Amino acid sequence: MGGHAPGSTGPERWRNWARTESAVPRRVTRPRDLDELVAEVVAATASGERLRAVGAGHSFSGAAVTDGVHVHLDALARFERVTPRPDGTTHVTVGAGMRLHALNRGLAARGLAMRNLGDIDRQSVAGAISTGTHGTGARLGGLPTQVVGLRVVTAAGDVVEASRTHEPELFELARLGLGTAGVLAAVTLEVVPAYRLLAREEAMPLPAVLEGLDDLVDGHDHFEFFWFPHTATTLTKRNDVTDDVDRPLPTWRHVLDDELLANVAFGAAQEVATRSRRLTPALNRFQTAGLPPRTYTAASHEVLVSPRRVRFREAEYAVPRESVRDVVHELAAWFRATGAHVPFPLEVRFAAADDVWLSTAHGRETAYVAVQQYHRLPHRRYFDAAERIVAAVGGRPHWGKMHGLDHGTLASLYPRLADANRVRARVDPAGTFRNAYVDRVLGPAH
Numbered sequence: 001m002g003g004h005a006p007g008s009t010g011p012e013r014w015r016n017w018a019r020t021e022s023a024v025p026r027r028v029t030r031p032r033d034l035d036e037l038v039a040e041v042v043a044a045t046a047s048g049e050r051l052r053a054v055g056a057g058h059s060f061s062g063a064a065v066t067d068g069v070h071v072h073l074d075a076l077a078r079f080e081r082v083t084p085r086p087d088g089t090t091h092v093t094v095g096a097g098m099r100l101h102a103l104n105r106g107l108a109a110r111g112l113a114m115r116n117l118g119d120i121d122r123q124s125v126a127g128a129i130s131t132g133t134h135g136t137g138a139r140l141g142g143l144p145t146q147v148v149g150l151r152v153v154t155a156a157g158d159v160v161e162a163s164r165t166h167e168p169e170l171f172e173l174a175r176l177g178l179g180t181a182g183v184l185a186a187v188t189l190e191v192v193p194a195y196r197l198l199a200r201e202e203a204m205p206l207p208a209v210l211e212g213l214d215d216l217v218d219g220h221d222h223f224e225f226f227w228f229p230h231t232a233t234t235l236t237k238r239n240d241v242t243d244d245v246d247r248p249l250p251t252w253r254h255v256l257d258d259e260l261l262a263n264v265a266f267g268a269a270q271e272v273a274t275r276s277r278r279l280t281p282a283l284n285r286f287q288t289a290g291l292p293p294r295t296y297t298a299a300s301h302e303v304l305v306s307p308r309r310v311r312f313r314e315a316e317y318a319v320p321r322e323s324v325r326d327v328v329h330e331l332a333a334w335f336r337a338t339g340a341h342v343p344f345p346l347e348v349r350f351a352a353a354d355d356v357w358l359s360t361a362h363g364r365e366t367a368y369v370a371v372q373q374y375h376r377l378p379h380r381r382y383f384d385a386a387e388r389i390v391a392a393v394g395g396r397p398h399w400g401k402m403h404g405l406d407h408g409t410l411a412s413l414y415p416r417l418a419d420a421n422r423v424r425a426r427v428d429p430a431g432t433f434r435n436a437y438v439d440r441v442l443g444p445a446h
């Protein structure tokens with residue numbers, strides 16, 4: 001097969017971070033620039049091969065799996081353009097393979113920041129937006145809502161600059177579409193002046209959190225809570241924009257909380273629970289009792305992002321915000337009824353309604369309920385129960401996390417899914433950008 005860019009290698013085994021998915025692509029390629037990327041896409045389409053871009057492999061689902069050509073875009077990872085806008089925002093164009101930690105550092109160096117972020121910063125920019133990665137904040141949207149432009153390499157090898165005003169339908173599919181619009185070569189983000197957050201983290205009883213939920217969610221820029229099953233305790237996180245600069249977290253406290261407690265001790269607790277499952281309730285009570293409250297200020301990305309070194313499995317569902325209390329109560333009832341042991345906390349976050357076609361928060365104020373399980377412990381029964389419970393309230397699965405739904409069900413949950421498939425049929429008629437997961441969740445393009 002001719003026309004392959006340099007940097008192309010034969011079969012290489014690939015695994016995702018969670019070790020839930022693996023692949024042996026026929027070919028792995030690392031284009032060094034846009035021309036090499038275009039050559040790869042053109043060659044794949046001409047020979048009827050499947051091609052999939054891969055980011056950091058942090059999706060729990062099979063979103064990034066392929067048996068065809070795997071394209072790594074780590075070389076397309078530089079700041080291209082920074083354009084200040086009259087409204088005080090800035091449009092920043094970066095290579096699509098840039099990792100979020102490099103993006104955050106580069107933005108901070110320019111006095112800028114993302115409006116909102118998820119829990120970690122290991123993902124690539126393109127990978128993160130392509131599955132709808134989100135953080136928390138009732139007035140804030142997920143990462144795709146912060147995208148204003150995309151450079152897309154379509155299946156035919158055309159390079160299209162898509163935005164709300166130019167190729168708007170391609171833009172919709174490309175800003176959250178599991179890579180089905182084409183390979184993203186660059187992403188333009190709308191960012192804001194750098195800001196600091198006042199972080200308040202403390203344990204609170206679950207009943208008090210659920211009772212005062214609206215005040216907590218609406219009264220803070222970013223609110224989330226973690227509930228430890230088998231206990232009545234949550235860890236709450238309230239983060240608010242502040243001008244206060246003089247309450248930094250001492251380094252020893254950062255190391256103690258974020259490394260030793262949140263990772264080393266937490267990981268050790270998971271191992272104990274794996275060896276002796278009946279200790280799980282006591283371990284969870286012990287973990288919540290040991291949570292020291294803390295208040296500090298730091299740059300936004302330092303507050304929003306934390307290291308997650310303990311490997312786990314996760315399913316996450318977006319539910320209408322008004323249903324979240326019922327969902328948590330149902331999950332608590334399921335734990336009581338089954339006696340299932342889960343040493344990992346359940347995470348609840350919030351987002352504003354948005355208009356991104358395939359967004360989990362499309363058209364409705366949203367709460368996210370994430371169920372997580374240590375990677376050495378069984379997760380299936382727990383995750384299936386969560387999926388059944390959220391089905392009653394129209395729960396939409398995160399595209400990058402584990403779930404069992406297919407396009408038949410998803411079409412009823414995503415009102416614009418048919419539009420997404422119409423655009424796929426136009427820009428990728430031969431199905432170059434399909435894979436098994438896309439076939440399952442989006443179905444045929446037409």
Ligand SMILES: Cc1cc2nc3c(=O)[nH]c(=O)nc-3n(C[C@H](O)[C@H](O)[C@H](O)COP(=O)(O)OP(=O)(O)OC[C@H]3O[C@@H](n4cnc5c(N)ncnc54)[C@H](O)[C@@H]3O)c2cc1C
Nearest residue numbers: 055056057058059118119123124127130133134179184400
């Ligand atoms: C520890 C951990 C914490 C997480 N925290 C959060 C969180 O707080 N919030 C949240 O919403 N999610 C979270 N996630 C999920 C994660 O953000 C998403 O699954 C995200 O898509 C992973 O990004 P990635 O760069 O690893 O992409 P990958 O998983 O490698 O790929 C994801 C998708 O993007 C496509 N893609 C990648 N690059 C391109 C490109 N250049 N062009 C076109 N398509 C492309 C792939 O084909 C695939 O379909 C977390 C995951 C882990 C493991």
